[in-house]
Amino acid sequence: xxxxxxxxxxxxxxxxxxxxxxxxxxxxxxxxxxxxxxxxxxxxxxxxxxxxxxxxxxxxxxxxxxxxxxxxxxxxxxxxxxxxxxxxxxxxxxxxxxxxxxxxxxxxxxxxxxxxxxxxxxxxxxxxxxxxxxxxxxxxxxxxxxxxxxxxxxxxxxx
Amino acid sequence: xxxxxxxxxxxxxxxxxxxxxxxxxxxxxxxxxxxxxxxxxxxxxxxxxxxxxxxxxxxxxxxxxxxxxxxxxxxxxxxxxxxxxxxxxxxxxxxxxxxxxxxxxxxxxxxxxxxxxxxxxxxxxxxxxxxxxxxxxxxxxxxxxxxxxxxxxxxxxxxxxxxxxxxxxxxxxxxxxxxxxxxxxxxxxxxxxxxxxxxxxxxxxxxxxxx
Numbered sequence: 565x566x567x568x569x570x571x572x573x574x575x576x577x578x579x580x581x582x583x584x585x586x587x588x589x590x591x592x593x594x595x596x597x598x599x600x601x602x603x604x605x606x607x608x609x610x611x612x613x614x615x616x617x618x619x620x621x622x623x624x625x626x627x628x629x630x631x632x633x634x635x636x637x638x639x640x641x642x643x644x645x646x647x648x649x650x651x652x653x654x655x656x657x658x659x660x661x662x663x664x665x666x667x668x669x670x671x672x673x674x675x676x677x678x679x680x681x682x683x684x685x686x687x688x689x690x691x692x693x694x695x696x697x698x699x700x701x702x703x704x705x706x707x708x709x710x711x712x713x714x715x716x717x718x719x720x721x722x723x
Numbered sequence: 724x725x726x727x728x729x730x731x732x733x734x735x736x737x738x739x740x741x742x743x744x745x746x747x748x749x750x751x752x753x754x755x756x757x758x759x760x761x762x763x764x765x766x767x768x769x770x771x772x773x774x775x776x777x778x779x780x781x782x783x784x785x786x787x788x789x790x791x792x793x794x795x796x797x798x799x800x801x802x803x804x805x806x807x808x809x810x811x812x813x814x815x816x817x818x819x820x821x822x823x824x825x826x827x828x829x830x831x832x833x834x835x836x837x838x839x840x841x842x843x844x845x846x847x848x849x850x851x852x853x854x855x856x857x858x859x860x861x862x863x864x865x866x867x868x869x870x871x872x873x874x875x876x877x878x879x880x881x882x883x884x885x886x887x888x889x890x891x892x893x894x895x896x897x898x899x900x901x902x903x904x905x906x907x908x909x910x911x912x913x914x915x916x917x918x919x920x921x922x923x924x925x926x927x928x929x930x931x932x933x934x
Contacts, residue, residue: 692851
């Protein structure tokens with residue numbers, strides 16, 4: 565017994581010397597995996613869920629269009645109707661065609677044929693709005709679209 | 724003189740706190756963006772040619788403004804839709820117009836349903852006031868139905884799932900010779916079950932979009 569008592573008396577302190585390293589590793593992990601969105605969202609953007617999905621192309625081959633209600637804190641200035649956001653500006657539906665063409669011309673020629681338009685549309689938006697956007701895209705001969713979603717089963721299934 | 728002799732140690736005790744602060748800052752400011760979605764190709768605008776199709780080869784889905792689903796004149800919930808679409812596509816009723824009989828179809832050969840998956844067309848009509856969430860849900864169910872059938876055929880012909888083949892095909896690390904084989908296989912499977920989804924006409928009854 566005395567042998568054990570002797571050991572117990574001086575408890576070794578847990579070394580915290582490696583703690584900064586661990587935290588730094590976590591930090592670097594988060595810095596590498598998160599993609600920082602380069603434009604601030606002005607509209608609500610709760611994407612729908614889907615399961616049979618493809619992974620989007622690289623970011624430089626995407627043109628993003630956000631659609632949704634204005635954010636609560638912006639409702640005073642932007643009103644409470646559906647809004648389209650292109651880059652960091654609120655736009656009209658007729659701006660979509662010129663915007664897409666302008667974005668296309670910024671891309672290097674070699675990847676222009678692979679550019680996809682990512683429609684990031686809030687799930688409460690009406691289909692008619694999306695149909696109008698698709699029509700605008702057809703008019704400028706951009707046919708590749710992606711309905712951006714989250715992965716998962718959709719919860720509220722009405723019939 | 725005494726000072727220079729022994730180097731003062733840098734105090735590293737607060738390093739962890741600093742790193743934690745940074746970590747928390749990144750956690751708070753970054754929003755993880757989704758990079759998943761349903762890829763679709765819009766029809767060419769000038770493609771206004773009308774084709775004659777047999778009524779049995781058309782599968783009609785309508786979505787009304789209350790987000791209710793009408794499939795072939797029956798009200799249905801979305802979770803039943805996938806099985807219905809599979810039954811329709813995989814039916815393999817009769818010899819098609821190009822004289823080929825769908826020998827890989829495992830359906831019930833119901834005279835009401837499609838002749839051949841190559842001729843089967845799914846027509847999706849949605850009201851302008853239906854919600855986009857529901858619309859994507861339907862698109863997702865349709866894609867899931869096609870994926871199921873394509874996976875089955877890919878397993879039968881090549882012993883591999885279709886989506887795996889597709890992933891390998893699009894992966895940048897696959898080499899050229901592998902890609903060539905995969906390209907042919909992917910195209911074969913796609914031609915067995917081509918995705919023909921038409922969204923010909925959307926209701927234009929309510930134009931009160933306040934934009």
